[in-house]
Amino acid sequence: MANAKFVIVLAIVALVAAAVPMTEALTCGQIQGSLAPCLTYLKSGGAPATGCCKGIKDLVAMAKTTADRKNACNCLKNAASKVPGINPTFASALPSKCGANIPYKISTSTNCNSVR
Template sequence: MKAILAALLVALAVSYVVAVPNFAISCGKVDLCMEPCVKYLTGGQKEPSEDCCTGVKKLKGMAKNTGERRFACNCMKQAAHGISGLKDDAVANFPDACHTPLPFSISMNFDCNRCVYVHLCLID
């Protein structure tokens, strides 16, 4: 699974570097922050790991403006398509589980265009 995830991360990073060269954030950075969360988001762990929550907080700090938040959200949506078995309840509870609450509910169908003033927008 790690080899598949690594290949996905490389492919995403290459495709998005060309798309938005002026952002300080990249899909590769987003993926590295979120990689430790895959087990929690797929039901393999009851709670997110410390590394997972550290990654979420790091990502929250990296996405500083509307464009970067939308970009990070879309990176996560793309990565989510390559991860089988995502659990709706884990995705919905994810911010609170990492003590990084958001001012809106998230779901597997979250619209990244809604990422305007919030600090972090998650998976579709």
Template sequence: MAKFAVGKIAMVAVIACLLVGSAPQVGATITCTQVTNLLTPCISYGVFGGTVSKECCTGIYKLNAAYKTKEDIRQACSCVKDGAAMIPGINYDRINEIPGKCGTKCPYKVYPDTDCSRVA
């Protein structure tokens, strides 16, 4: 059973990396590749629950520190939204709990119908 879970997490990480490598929005300095690299450790919590890893929280802190403009926030929101949509079994409520569990905040909530162009 553990091998299946590890294999599923690896598959989800690969899918996320492949699907969120899109070009950044004009004016944004954050790329989807950066967002994916920072947040990949959070995927297992988003799918399976349990405990949010230290690596996930570190990624959240680094992403929050990387925001320089509203466009950066909007770009990150789009990257997270698009990536999450490709992950089988993702739980959006869990995704949105992660910043609080890490002791920080996120400037947006991610759901399938989130309009990232209006965040910030």
């Protein structure tokens, strides 16, 4: 009888654990993937492509925690300094061009530790 109760409790715990989604930290790969359609705009300016704006809005939606936002900031900062031909003015204007609210400037000079 005690074993049956234990099995039932264990089954309930397993069901509850399966119902709670596991959250993973936002990875640099996800961030770069979201913004890959923005490369043409970041180098040449003009109007960002629809896929670019969707990517930046998706990134804002995915970065729910302070840790995610700091990680996104660091990843964007790194990418901005390593990808040749990115225009810093275009990069910092990207969120507003897409109607996205990012709480920091996309720039190699951004202090990502101050992102909340």
